[in-house]
Amino acid sequence: MVVPADAAGVRHHILSVLVENKSGVLARVASLFSRRGYNIFSLAVAPTDDERFSRITIVVDVESAPLEQIVRQLDKLVNVVSITELAPEHATEGELLLLTVAAGPAERGQVIQLVGVFEGKIVDVGRSSLTVMLAGTPGKIDDFEHLIRPYGIVELQRTGRVALPRLERHATSQLHSVAGGAGDPAGDRRTIHEAR
Amino acid sequence: MRITGAQALIKSLEMQGVEVVFGLPGGAILPVYDPILDSTIRHILVRHEQGAGHAAEGYAHVTGRPGVAMVTSGPGATNIVTPLMDAMMDSIPLVVVSGQVPTAAIGTDAFQETAITTITMGITKHNWLVTNAADIPRVVAEAFHVATTGRPGPVLIDVPKDVSNAEMDWYWPQSLDELDLPGYHPSTTGDPVLVRQAAELILQAQRPVVYAGGGILKARAAGVLRQLVERTGIPVVTTLMARGAFPDRHPLALGMPGMHGNYTAVTAMQRADLLLALGSRFDDRVTGKVAAFAPGAKVVHVDIDPAELGKVRRPDVAIAGDCKVVIEALLEALHELGLGAPGTEPAPGSPAAARPDLAPWLAQLRAWQEQFPLTYDQDSGGPLKPQFVVETLRDMTPDDTIVVAGVGQHQMWASQYWKFDHPYTWVNSGGSGTMGFAVPASIGAKVGRPDAMVWAIDGDGCFQMTAQELVTASAERIPVKVAILNNAYLGMVRQWQELFYEERYSEVYLSPDLPDYVKWAEAMGCVGLRVETPEEVAPAIDKANAVDDRPVVIDFRTDAFEKVYPMVPAGASNDDIIVGPAQGQGGR
Numbered sequence: 186m187v188v189p190a191d192a193a194g195v196r197h198h199i200l201s202v203l204v205e206n207k208s209g210v211l212a213r214v215a216s217l218f219s220r221r222g223y224n225i226f227s228l229a230v231a232p233t234d235d236e237r238f239s240r241i242t243i244v245v246d247v248e249s250a251p252l253e254q255i256v257r258q259l260d261k262l263v264n265v266v267s268i269t270e271l272a273p274e275h276a277t278e279g280e281l282l283l284l285t286v287a288a289g290p291a292e293r294g295q296v297i298q299l300v301g302v303f304e305g306k307i308v309d310v311g312r313s314s315l316t317v318m319l320a321g322t323p324g325k326i327d328d329f330e331h332l333i334r335p336y337g338i339v340e341l342q343r344t345g346r347v348a349l350p351r352l353e354r355h356a357t358s359q360l361h362s363v364a365g366g367a368g369d370p371a372g373d374r375r376t377i378h379e380a381r
Numbered sequence: 382m383r384i385t386g387a388q389a390l391i392k393s394l395e396m397q398g399v400e401v402v403f404g405l406p407g408g409a410i411l412p413v414y415d416p417i418l419d420s421t422i423r424h425i426l427v428r429h430e431q432g433a434g435h436a437a438e439g440y441a442h443v444t445g446r447p448g449v450a451m452v453t454s455g456p457g458a459t460n461i462v463t464p465l466m467d468a469m470m471d472s473i474p475l476v477v478v479s480g481q482v483p484t485a486a487i488g489t490d491a492f493q494e495t496a497i498t499t500i501t502m503g504i505t506k507h508n509w510l511v512t513n514a515a516d517i518p519r520v521v522a523e524a525f526h527v528a529t530t531g532r533p534g535p536v537l538i539d540v541p542k543d544v545s546n547a548e549m550d551w552y553w554p555q556s557l558d559e560l561d562l563p564g565y566h567p568s569t570t571g572d573p574v575l576v577r578q579a580a581e582l583i584l585q586a587q588r589p590v591v592y593a594g595g596g597i598l599k600a601r602a603a604g605v606l607r608q609l610v611e612r613t614g615i616p617v618v619t620t621l622m623a624r625g626a627f628p629d630r631h632p633l634a635l636g637m638p639g640m641h642g643n644y645t646a647v648t649a650m651q652r653a654d655l656l657l658a659l660g661s662r663f664d665d666r667v668t669g670k671v672a673a674f675a676p677g678a679k680v681v682h683v684d685i686d687p688a689e690l691g692k693v694r695r696p697d698v699a700i701a702g703d704c705k706v707v708i709e710a711l712l713e714a715l716h717e718l719g720l721g722a723p724g725t726e727p728a729p730g731s732p733a734a735a736r737p738d739l740a741p742w743l744a745q746l747r748a749w750q751e752q753f754p755l756t757y758d759q760d761s762g763g764p765l766k767p768q769f770v771v772e773t774l775r776d777m778t779p780d781d782t783i784v785v786a787g788v789g790q791h792q793m794w795a796s797q798y799w800k801f802d803h804p805y806t807w808v809n810s811g812g813s814g815t816m817g818f819a820v821p822a823s824i825g826a827k828v829g830r831p832d833a834m835v836w837a838i839d840g841d842g843c844f845q846m847t848a849q850e851l852v853t854a855s856a857e858r859i860p861v862k863v864a865i866l867n868n869a870y871l872g873m874v875r876q877w878q879e880l881f882y883e884e885r886y887s888e889v890y891l892s893p894d895l896p897d898y899v900k901w902a903e904a905m906g907c908v909g910l911r912v913e914t915p916e917e918v919a920p921a922i923d924k925a926n927a928v929d930d931r932p933v934v935i936d937f938r939t940d941a942f943e944k945v946y947p948m949v950p951a952g953a954s955n956d957d958i959i960v961g962p963a964q965g966q967g968g969r
Contacts, residue, residue, distance in 0.1 A: 205564060209510075213502055220503045237563075257688035263507040263527060266564040 196248045197226050199271040199348050202241040205264040213262050214241060221258060224249040227345030242347045271348045278348040282319045282326045287337030289313045296336055303329045314339055386514030387412040387545035391420050393521035396553050399449050401425060401828055403433035407453025408493060410480030412545040425857050430457050432821035432850040434464020438473045439825030442808040443783055447474035447528050454480045455493030463815060466504040468535035470812025471622060472599055474528040475535035483543040484512060498539050506534030514547040522554045523562055531567025532686040533599055571702030571710055579681040579698045580714035586655035587737040589615045595622030596660015596684060602705035603804040609708050611723050614739050616746060618646040620661055622811045625801035639667040640949045641793040644753035645746055647955050653678040660684060660704040663693035673954035683707045753965035755797055764940035765915055767866040771798040774864060777922045781806055782834045783826050787819035787843030790872040793945045795838040817846030823861040824854050841867040841891055854932045855906030862925050862933045868941040869893040876944045893938055902934035910935045
């Protein structure tokens with residue numbers, strides 16, 4: 186099965202935003218997007234290994250505003266420590282899906298088989314439905330959702346994607362951090378504003 | 382030393398060098414008001430919290446130091462929302478301290494509770510809810526640092542009552558390292574490669590214009606701007622927020638551009654081949670229709686806020702940095718490219734030696750200035766023209782008089798007809814257009830610059846919004862002067878209804894004598910004067926100038942039919958500028 190590198194299309198870019206782990210920070214980020222008319226495709230937030238910081242992974246719709254403008258406005262938030270743009274082809278992305286699908290005795294076998302193909306897990310079983318958990322790239326989850334839909338989706342919850350930069354394969358190449366957003370030597374991973 | 386959070390707060394303000402706080406107490410901020418009695422800080426009791434905010438803005442405008450205001454929770458805090466928004470739009474350093482209900486009551490809809498940090502999130506540069514008394518000195522230091530560095534702006538510190546009552550061990554952060562701002566690192570120096578490119582563009586331009594904005598004043602860069610202009614011979618427009626950043630009486634001054642800018646300033650930008658945008662932000666009131674703005678111009682954009690670069694107009698050279706630092710670097714780069722001091726020959730063979738002659742461009746600008754002057758007609762027996770009041774006031778007051786305006790027609794006439802030859806002598810609400818700004822802001826300006834004469838030029842509509850602060854001014858012996866250009870209308874709205882709504886006047890009439898402004902002024906402890914004819918203008922201003930122990934209000938009854946010209950209709954191209962009947966013929 187072929188999964189497109191970025192199922193959401195080129196109009197979506199992933200920003201990995203390191204923020205201070207303080208109350209109200211998510212509201213500040215969300216409020217910025219809202220008041221400036223920027224569209225969010227998905228957003229996931231969680232603590233990092235350092236308890237002082239959280240990481241917000243935002244998939245932004247760059248048709249609503251240029252990426253550079255979104256990044257620079259985000260960077261003005263005092264609680265935003267650094268912003269890294271992750272180009273899909275140079276990032277490892279993942280998303281989690283929980284889905285309850287109608288599956289009576291007649292379809293149950295087919296559904297379980299499909300879940301197996303996608304390496305998902307049946308996490309709950311009812312009389313006429315199943316709850317499935319599936320982790321993977323957003324494209325893979327899109328495909329699964331598409332294939333399972335005819336059976337009847339009862340409820341569905343996706344986490345929104347999280348991402349980290351892909352690791353370098355060659356000793357000579359390094360990740361470039363660019364403060365202030367000027368220039369783009371690395372091309373694939375831009376740290377727009379790094380904590381000092 | 383064990384002290385309360387409230388004492389720590391006042392002590393922290395003292396450590397920041399705060400001389401004056403504008404405010405109004407209430408329940409949640411009560412603990413903080415007690416140590417004010419023992420403090421060196423002067424507290425000025427306003428009559429409405431909005432007045433505290435605008436007064437603090439006026440103070441910040443003229444001094445360059447952050448203005449400080451203090452309010453209680455709930456309605457006290459929401460009453461200062463407008464000044465916070467105003468300060469955000471105009472990049473004014475402002476520190477507002479608000480009381481909050483006790484931490485245990487937060488979220489319970491307690492009496493006078495409101496989530497002011499949530500409300501002001503988008504209209505402050507940053508805000509803080511303090512939950513621990515021990516954090517107070519650090520948060521105050523952070524607040525002043527954030528408000529005054531990078532692009533200045535307003536901040537708010539929300540202090541719950543139990544936090545100000547709690548005890549803490551006093552300390553004061555000794556350096557920026559002790560602040561908890563891991564994500565805040567404003568940079569000021571421009572990229573030297575880009576500065577060099579900007580200098581090269583300057584030396585290639587045939588029709589350059591400096592487009593100076595409020596950032597020049599924020600960066601204290603008026604002096605180096607003048608050096609740059611005199612070194613390069615490039616003419617300058619000063620935006621509404623930059624009036625005074627370059628002397629209006631200088632031969633290279635073109636005055637204000639924009640919707641009500643003069644013909645030459647507007648058209649110079651339209652015909653320019655290079656715009657040197659320094660601390661300006663391509664505001665819609667300057668650009669008109671963006672797609673038709675300065676179509677032939679390359680743009681060098683210098684701003685301390687990287688988000689301004691390319692927000693509206695894609696620059697050819699974008700320099701993130703402080704205007705003063707970048708202009709100094711630009712002067713250095715121009716020197717390296719062979720451009721010497723004014724009057725000296727460029728170095729032979731240097732890029733400067735090959736520079737186009739600006740004389741034809743300057744001659745064109747002179748021709749426009751002669752053809753389309755900024756003028757009006759004052760008939761000797763006719764109704765009093767507001768522009769005549771502004772010009773007479775200008776000519777009868779010291780050169781460094783501070784002029785404070787509200788928002789509307791009177792603001793535009795003040796900006797157009799005053800001659801600003803000194804920085805920090807013009808105080809107004811630019812980006813947010815806050816009616817009622819002038820009276821309280823003039824009070825703050827006078828407190829910040831007690832040595833200077835301060836005149837508010839206000840409209841009758843604006844005056845009615847915040848006039849009660851003249852009670853504050855009288856009580857505190859702050860002798861501001863207010864010239865009301867009373868045309869009995871919400872004049873700018875009336876002008877638009879006349880021009881764009883077929884003279885259908887909807888809800889704009891105010892009456893010239895309800896209220897009676899003279900009696901109202903007197904009731905507030907001010908001297909009140911009324912002027913109805915051109916002949917009475919000068920004597921009344923003489924009288925007002927002689928008063929220095931209380932505020933003065935002059936009710937100038939001006940022509941209700943006078944309109945602000947030139948005018949670029951909203952959304953139109955700057956090429957479609959309309960000049961007034963007295964302002965020349967044959968505009969395109």
